[in-house]
Amino acid sequence: MQLLHKFLSRFFLSGCSDYNPLSVRRACRSKAQARQSFEKNNLPYAKGTAFISPVSAFKFAKKNGFPLAIKPNVGGFSRGAYFPIQSKTQLLKASFGVKKWWPVSIVEEYLLGKNYRVVMTKFGVMSVLRRYPPFVIGDGKNSISTLIDMENAIRVKMDLLPVTRLIPKNSAIKKYLKSQNMNLANVLNSGQKVYLHPKISLKLGSSIEVLDNNKISEKNLKDLKKILDFFNANILGIDVICKQGVEVDFDAQACIFLELNARPFLKMHDKPRYGKAENLSEFYDKLEEIEVSDNEKY
Template identity: 55%
Template sequence: MDGCSNYNSLEVRRGCRSKKQARDKFAAGNIPHAQGTIFFNPLTAVKFAKAHGFPLVIKPNVSGFSRGSHFPIRNYKELWRAMFLAKLWWPTTVVEQYLQGKNYRVVITKTGVISVLQRYPAFVNGDGVNTISSLIETENAVREKMGLYPCNNPISQGQQTISYLAKQGLTLTSVPDNEQQVELFYRISLAPGGVVETIKRDLIPSYNHELFAKVLNLFDAEILGIDVIMEQGIEHDAREQKLIFLEVNSRPYLKMHNYPRYGEADDLSGQLGLISVATNQQADTF
């Protein structure tokens, strides 16, 4: 995919393909991660829910772009629906515990953390005057003016958004209160209109930097995109909060780091130039 990096060897990329591979590595390195299991039979996920409770997340057992992921799942009805939809993407599926918190993509190389993005689902902030439809139009115009397209996407006013609003008792003609944040889709991804914010690296505690470096070394990688949820935020020491590492991406989508909706874009060119690229790495092979 355009914008994905090709710095890791084929062996490293093969070791990062599935959610299970990441979870096994996290467990081996004593890295905080969600308890989960892979299943083909949906009853396995139901048993997991009975044992661990809700909320949960359902996702295909393959890394990349959060396609087919569903969260937070709060009851058995939502669980069955999520399992059906996830299997449209991939036959083997993962069920995991879910943590409500702040979602980050951390890009790290052997020189250290080079960029951190906080990721948000599509949303608008109310002003007490305009409808959700009007707020969406305004937000899309801001994104266009900022030159975020086509890396980012406009927020849709189609059935997907309408259905998600209906679950909150809202419609496109609803007028949110001033400063009321209205989420327009659950998935934290650019495809359905999500956005990212650049987080300044000097705000991150030294222990967190060490933890991310430990993950990089576990996978013996030159570069990783690490997905992590932190209850309080990445600016707080990981030892003093709940957190779960979700997965790693051996070919992180670096292009999105150039197009933050909030904050200044990180210039990654200098750090990327220091990476030792393996020869004969079959860079185009997934």
């Protein structure tokens, strides 16, 4: 178990925190487990189901329609995730493609909205991030390719690497642009915002914005604390999509809780593309004082 933990920590969980005991990590490791906890705490979540055979995914699509998302039941950093799935052809590809990451997969409803990571600790809200897929904003003069270069130069100047990565010009970016009837040579109108990929992934050049913790409504704070207490966790990275925002009560808007991260990647909080980096030393000091059991096992 220690060897497995070292392997996963090095190649898949590099830089992730380790402030929860093994019992907590195992209790909220899978997306199916997270969905059960959301249901038990009366929190909005994406309707979905776990599947091994793609047949089950197609049955779910027939009953609930599109758009959908497919993800590995266990995993993070958007690895192996496919969304938004809008057709049976895309569903078939995703149902098989996801299997290289984990044998059990999740198919669920997809909601387009504002994507947040709230890091909740037993000492209160540590940080609130809004996460963006890679995008550029036109200036009426430069091509998308040049706009990517300009954005990447800003990231280098801000010393955001390697946490916030450069936006690539790879096949995934080109393919998504093509789906919007665009390519790297297109010149965007001034102020025109174009997303280069739907996925929030550091590998694809996604970016983060640090938000004021006070933006979260009082009721939302209570709901987030309920999840932390439900697992008796020291810290959780809670991912949620809101149509309006975290300042509006979760149950008063279109909203879905996505997943829980018992080992949240905290380095990205130090390198935001937007907003001001926070001094989180007070939380780190308190977390370091907690005696954690079995943290070298998976």
